[in-house]
Amino acid sequence: MNKKIYEYCQEKYNEEYNNVMTSCSKKEQSEQIEKKAQLTAIKKTFDVGRKLYPNEIPELWKSIYKAHIFRKSGIDDIEKVTKVIQAEQSWRSSSGHAFEELVKELANLSLQNTKFEFLLQKDLNTLLKANEIGNGPTDIAWLKEKVKGGVFDLYVIAHVKRYDDDADETVNKSICFGCVQCKTSIRDRVSRDIVPSNEAMKAPFWSIGFVLDGTMFSVPKYKNMVNGNANTEFKKNGWHGMYVLSENTTLDRIYAMDLDFDIIKRHTEQAFEKWDKDRNGFTSDWRANE
Numbered sequence: 684m685n686k687k688i689y690e691y692c693q694e695k696y697n698e699e700y701n702n703v704m705t706s707c708s709k710k711e712q713s714e715q716i717e718k719k720a721q722l723t724a725i726k727k728t729f730d731v732g733r734k735l736y737p738n739e740i741p742e743l744w745k746s747i748y749k750a751h752i753f754r755k756s757g758i759d760d761i762e763k764v765t766k767v768i769q770a771e772q773s774w775r776s777s778s779g780h781a782f783e784e785l786v787k788e789l790a791n792l793s794l795q796n797t798k799f800e801f802l803l804q805k806d807l808n809t810l811l812k813a814n815e816i817g818n819g820p821t822d823i824a825w826l827k828e829k830v831k832g833g834v835f836d837l838y839v840i841a842h843v844k845r846y847d848d849d850a851d852e853t854v855n856k857s858i859c860f861g862c863v864q865c866k867t868s869i870r871d872r873v874s875r876d877i878v879p880s881n882e883a884m885k886a887p888f889w890s891i892g893f894v895l896d897g898t899m900f901s902v903p904k905y906k907n908m909v910n911g912n913a914n915t916e917f918k919k920n921g922w923h924g925m926y927v928l929s930e931n932t933t934l935d936r937i938y939a940m941d942l943d944f945d946i947i948k949r950h951t952e953q954a955f956e957k958w959d960k961d962r963n964g965f966t967s968d969w970r971a972n973e
Contacts (some may be wrong), residue, residue, distance in 0.1 A: 685739065685742050688732070688736055688739060688743055688746045688798050689743055689746040689749060689750070691732060691735065691736075691746075692728055692732065692746040692747045692750040693730065693746075693749075693753065694751070695724075695727070695731060695756060695923050696724045696725070696728045696747060696750040696751065696754065697724075697750070699723055699724040699727045700723070700724040700754065701720075701724050701737070702723075702761070703716070703719060703720035703724070703910055704716065704717070704720050708907060720868065723750065724836075725747055725751065726859055728750070729747060730744065732747070732960060736771075742890045747924060748761075748954055752764050754759040763905040764807065773903075778867060779865075779867065780937050781867075782893075782895060783837060783865045784801065784867050786801070786836075786837065786863070786865050786893045787801045787802070787837055787913050789905070789944045790837075790944055790947050790951075791924055792950045793817045793943060793944035793945060793947055794947070794951060797942075797948065797951075797952070798841050798842045798843055799839065799840070799841055799842075799952070799955065800839070800840050800841075800842065801837050801838070801839055801840075802837060802838050802840060803836070803837060804830055804833065804835060804836060804837065804946075805831060805837045806824070806907065807859065808830045810857065811823065811826060811827055811830065812933060815833075815857060816840070816857055816858070816859055817845060817856030817857055817858050818858055819861055820866050822859070822886075826838075826859060829862070829879070829883075832938065834879045835883075836863060836864055836865040837860065837862075837863035837864040837865060838859050838861060838862060838863065839859070839861025839862075839863065839889065839951060839954075840857045840858060840859045841858045841860060841861070841955050842856075843855075843858055843959075844856070845855060845858075853895065858959075859888075859890065860888060860889055860954070860955055860958045860959070861889035861890070861891065861951070862877065862879075862880075862883040862888050862890050862892065862953065863891055863892065864879075864880065864889075864891075864892040864893070864895070865874050865893045865897070866892065866896075866938075867874065867893050867895040867896060868894070868896045868899065869893065870931070876892070877908055877917075877921040877922075880892070881920055881921060882966070884922075884966070884967040885967070886922065887958075887962060887963075887965045887966060887967075888958075889923055889936070889954040889955075889958060889965070890923050890925075891922055891923055891924045891926065891950075892909075892922050892925045892926070893911055893924065893925075893926045893927075893928070894925060894926070894927045894928070894929075895928050895929060896929050897925075897927035897928075897929050897930045898929070898939070900927070900930070900934065900937055903915075906934070906937065908921045908937050909921055909922055909925045909935075909937050910934070910935040910936050910937065919967055920936055920967060920968075921953070921970075922936065923936070923967070923969060923970065923971075924936050924937075924938055924950060924970070925937050925938065926938045926940050926946070926947065927939060927940060928940045931955055933973070936970065938950075949971065950971040953971045953972060954969075954971065955970055
């Protein structure tokens with residue numbers, strides 16, 4: 684890295700950043716003000732720098748990046764920073780998939796010796812391709828669309844006996860009736876997750892979510908997204924139920940999880956009984972009995 688360019692970037696970036704921050708009172712210095720200061724510092728440092736170093740534009744941009752990282756983290760070694768970022772990205776990907784599998788395994792452990800099973804999205808996809816899901820054509824088309832889009836993390840199926848007109852006999856079938864979202868934190872894309880959940884309930888399927896860290900449910904917005912509140916933008920509940928591993932208190936449709944996942948066993952049985960007997964009546968208003 685060109686030392687002269689980096690020294691310019693560090694000095695100019697900090698100057699512009701501090702100008703914005705000091706122009707605001709301490710009361711005003713919020714996360715939004717910091718973002719504005721960073722944006723201003725990057726733009727002005729580049730705008731002046733491109734005239735000083737017109738033949739070193741890529742180097743200039745890298746040096747601004749390094750100046751920004753150093754101000755934010757105090758780390759001057761970009762390689763170390765890059766490794767930390769890569770580690771964070773790897774954690775997000777791996778931990779998310781691990782949580783999905785954990786929920787599946789714990790749910791299925793509670794459902795052993797029943798006709799119900801939680802499946803990973805990829806496993807449902809395999810069954811759909813093999814024509815081993817016994818739902819009707821409309822359901823199959825909807826499920827294939829959702830699997831293709833990676834909308835839900837898990838699905839819930841019931842292994843039941845159904846009369847087959849073609850075979851003229853009762854046969855074993857796997858019926859998909861539930862869609863599941865798994866989040867380590869309720870903040871994770873929740874504003875987008877409520878949309879497919881509402882679509883699932885209209886389809887209608889049982890739509891639920893699992894959350895590892897439910898501390899954000901103390902914030903009215905997130906609580907209302909799940910439970911619904913006529914006085915807010917979330918008039919109706921966004922899920923049939925949200926199951927939280929870190930809470931001890933149930934709040935409307937936000938359910939505190941027990942260690943053995945017994946609540947999932949009870950709610951799965953109730954959901955399928957209603958869904959199977961009166962699917963048209965299985966609306967977003969349905970709820971499990973405690």
